[in-house]
Amino acid sequence: xxxxxxxxxxxxxxxxxxxxxxxxxxxxxxxxxxxxx
Amino acid sequence: xxxxxxxxxxxxxxxxxxxxxxxxxxxxxxxxxxxxxxxxxxxxxxxxxxxxxxxxxxxxxxxxxxxxxxxxxxxxxxxxxxxxxxxxxxxxxxxxxxxxxxxxxxxxxxxxxxxxxxxxxxxxxxxxxxxxxxxxxxxxxxxxxxxxxxxxxxxxx
Numbered sequence: 001x002x003x004x005x006x007x008x009x010x011x012x013x014x015x016x017x018x019x020x021x022x023x024x025x026x027x028x029x030x031x032x033x034x035x036x037x
Numbered sequence: 038x039x040x041x042x043x044x045x046x047x048x049x050x051x052x053x054x055x056x057x058x059x060x061x062x063x064x065x066x067x068x069x070x071x072x073x074x075x076x077x078x079x080x081x082x083x084x085x086x087x088x089x090x091x092x093x094x095x096x097x098x099x100x101x102x103x104x105x106x107x108x109x110x111x112x113x114x115x116x117x118x119x120x121x122x123x124x125x126x127x128x129x130x131x132x133x134x135x136x137x138x139x140x141x142x143x144x145x146x147x148x149x150x151x152x153x154x155x156x157x158x159x160x161x162x163x164x165x166x167x168x169x170x171x172x173x174x175x176x177x178x179x180x181x182x183x184x185x186x187x188x189x190x191x192x193x194x
Contacts, residue, residue, distance in 0.1 A: 007049040010060040014069060017059040022086035027114040029056035029107070031038070032063050032070055034078040 038079050045100035083110035105140035121155035142176035145169040
């Protein structure tokens with residue numbers, strides 16, 4: 001399951017995601033997780 | 038979400054195709070969690086480069102329900118950016134693909150909004166909202182279309 005979950009390439013820096021979102025005009029899907037994976 | 042929903046092929050593909058996915062651990066990001074008003078997890082936010090929240094999913098959802106909410110989130114993101122035709126296309130797709138669900142009812146509500154904004158004509162609310170009333174008469178989204186008119190006394194005053 002963990003291996004499959006990694007199919008989504010999560011960005012762990014919100015700032016970097018925001019910079020890309022600004023450049024590409026895309027939405028960010030921001031997931032707040034409760035516990036370490 | 039990590040055991041069933043995110044590993045689902047359809048969810049993973051949809052997320053990768055439509056979003057920039059970012060993940061933060063609440064314990065290590067207290068301030069950001071507070072900024073985004075996260076008081077419970079799972080908590081998934083559709084946001085933009087300026088930190089504005091366009092849609093939010095709280096609590097666990099299985100793949101099918103999560104897909105419908107992600108799709109609504111894309112629609113709301115487009116609507117807020119005044120991309121009305123693109124927003125309408127997304128809401129239309131949700132209403133078809135997830136027919137019979139509360140997400141489809143929500144999509145019909147916003148489809149009317151997107152079309153009326155696109156045409157600058159409130160009458161364009163009517164077709165989608167009529168469909169909403171016919172297909173989802175008990176939905177909260179249908180009730181949201183009923184704007185109470187003022188009583189006679191209020192109008193007089």
